[in-house]
Amino acid sequence: MASSILLSNSFSCISQIPGRPKFIFCTPKLNRTVTPINSYSNIGFLKDTQLLPSNCLRKSRRVFVAGESDTSVSKDVLVGEDSANFDLAKQKITSWIYFTGVLGVVLFILDVAWLDNSTGFGKVFIDSVSSVSDSPEVAMFLLTLIFAVVHSGLASLRDPGEKLIGERAFRVLFAGTSLPLAVSTIVYFINHRYDGAQLWQLQNVPVLHHLLWVTNFVSFFFLYPSTFNLLEVAAVDKPKMHLWESGIMRITRHPQLVGQVMWCVAHTIWIGNSVAVAASVGLIGHHLFGAWNGDRRLAIRYGEAFEVVKSRTSILPFAAILDGRQKLPKDYYKEFIRLPYLTITGLTLGAYFAHPLMQAASFRLHW
Secondary structure, eight states, rough: OOOOEEEEEEOOOOOOOOOOOOOOOOOOOOOOOOOGGGGSSSSSSSSSSOOOTOOOOOOOEEEEEOOOSSOOOOHHHHHHHOOOOOOOOOHHHHHHHHHHHHHHHHHHHHIIIOOOTTTHHHHHHHHHHHOSOOHHHHHHHHHHHHHHHHHHHHHHHHHHHHHOOOOOHHHHHHHHHHHHHHHHHHHHEEEEETTTOOOOOOOOOOOOOHHHHHHHHGGGGSSOGGGGHHHTTTTSSSSOOOOBOOOGGTTTOOOHHHHHHHHHHHHHHOOOOOHHHHHHHHHHHHHHHHHHHHHHHHHHHHHHHHHHHHHHHOSSTTHHHHSSSOOOOOTTGGGTHHHHHHHHHHHHHHHHTHHHHHHHHHHHOOO
């Protein structure tokens, strides 16, 4: 159900008492309780004195419901959350110590229960999938498909799952199931990336390596903003389903899909064989479904607030900007000069130079 929106004067994220808004539509009595957007559960859009998220941009304005009409909102209003926002002053040392401990425990369990060939089930799992066919392309595609079904299936069950066992317990279940499958798929790709039929050979083309390297590097800046919330990922903080709007979301509503396509295209062009094609088809297909499923889940959780964000963003990069539905702030670049993106820069460069180490570690697993 759509709502017409009227806006009062600009205000900061600190609660203020606005002047009485002048409505041009006949309206029912408005709800005057303050409710953060993250507590919505498919309820109506922002009501009279409901606040935008506490980490919203400074130039946001209060939003009022003015009756039943459309979901058009002034383009300078941030309805969703400010992505990749990391406030160092709000961090607790104890939380990050706890996170380090959790990470260590998870890596230890992953090694013993999955990676170690003498104690874990990883090799048994890979052998079982590989026994379906002698074709490495089939095994690669099946590994991607299994991961996609489990990952997206559990994501679809998030709402009832969290109600049943709680947010933190469900995150542990989700990560504990998805992580081993993801590692197996990555390791198999590394070990078998040059198997299969060679379809083309372009590695001697001048400048191609540099072009593909840049494409791959940029693809990591399209990570979905929730990935940066490490304390929520590790269930140190209570996990939330976020409605992001700023930063990379202005370029595309599904950055993870775009980044995955860029990564797949770059690696497939460089490797040029049937195994790379099978991996890319599986990964891109999974992310296409994830984009549809993500929109569906956000629509259920946030209702009309999501419809507003959807109306001024696009799946195709820059489409909403070019057709005028998305208006970039003059200081848009500042939404990327943040610690998470600086960290991504360092990790991406580190991963590139650590490729030989990653390959050696994968080969030792004998998958």
